[in-house]
Amino acid sequence: MFLRLFNALAGAALSLMFALPVMAGQVTIFAAASLKTALEDMVPQISQATGHEVTLSFAGSSALARQIEYGAPADLYISANPGWMDHLSSKGLIQADTRVDLVANRLALVGREGEVDPVNSLTSDFDIKTRLGEGRLSMALVEAVPAGIYGKAALQSFGWWDDLFPMVAQADNVRAALALVAQGAAPLGIVYESDAMADPRVSVIGVFPPDSHPPIRYPAALTHRAAEGSEDVLDWLRSSEAQALFVAHGFRGVDP
Missing domain, CATH: 3.40.190.10 (Periplasmic binding protein-like II)
Incomplete structure (x- = not known):
């Protein structure tokens, strides 16, 4: 038994x-x-x-x-x-x-949801300084973090970097850069396209052309x-x- x-x-x-x-x-x-x-x-x-x-x-x-x-x-x-x-x-x-x-990913210029005027594609003719006004451009660390490195390359490709560098607010990583825009601390930011999808408070203004930075x-x-x-x-x-x-x-x- x-x-x-x-x-x-x-x-x-x-x-x-x-x-x-x-x-x-x-x-x-x-x-x-x-x-x-x-x-x-x-x-x-x-x-x-x-x-x-x-x-x-x-x-x-x-x-x-x-x-x-x-x-x-x-x-x-x-x-x-x-x-x-x-x-x-x-x-x-x-x-x-x-x-x-x-x-892979794409690099995007983003702003607060409801406060952006999207464009079909970003070019060097885009008036980013007027969009920024007195605000800062949020980016990940431009010498160390990939999103910041890609972003700097794109701005250099458009001939914007020297003028915009004093206006850049650098964050430890790309999600921290995204958060500055989402919270209203910065009117614009450069992040990955996927990051913009991750926060409903942020919208894409335009995507940087692939030849403006190394492949992501x-x-x-x-x-x-x-x-x-x-x-x-x-x-x-x-x-x-x-x-x-x-x-x-x-x-x-x-x-x-």
Whole structure:
């Protein structure tokens, strides 16, 4: 009698174990701030598809790269430009054979919702100084954070940089730059197109042409200390399901 009961309970336990996803471990993703809304929304799908718990840490790509360099426990790094990924690669801190361009983006000039007059496309004829008035132009750090680097390049391409630099308010990352516009502290800002979609208080005035700045790509790679299961998460982020979710959040696919 006891043996039959034991076998029945053991069988039920095994059935339950195989019916539920096995949480094989925790994977920590260090990701550019512009990915925050998209990745946070994807956490349930990542866990369901891979069986791994995911922890997310967001900041400017430069700050995250420095943290990894100083030993922070990241398993997967997603940068908003290749430069900081190259930096970690040169120090042997990523697994180079796992590196892939995950998504792309566009650079946008934004203002407060209801206070903007959109244009079909931005050109050097756009009167940005009149739009700014006495206000500041919100940007991420122009010498370190990818969004700021791209933004500076675009302004230089239009011949605006020297005149506008004294009017630039620099923020630690692109989401902080977005927040200055959303809160009304700055009338205009330069952020990614996906960021504008993440905050209903902000609208796009116009998108900078792609030839005004380097291509915006988000390289992803496993770090040298990546935990088991990290590759499963990266593989899922490259899947058609994940890519469709990125696009829904305003990102773009990467041209082959």
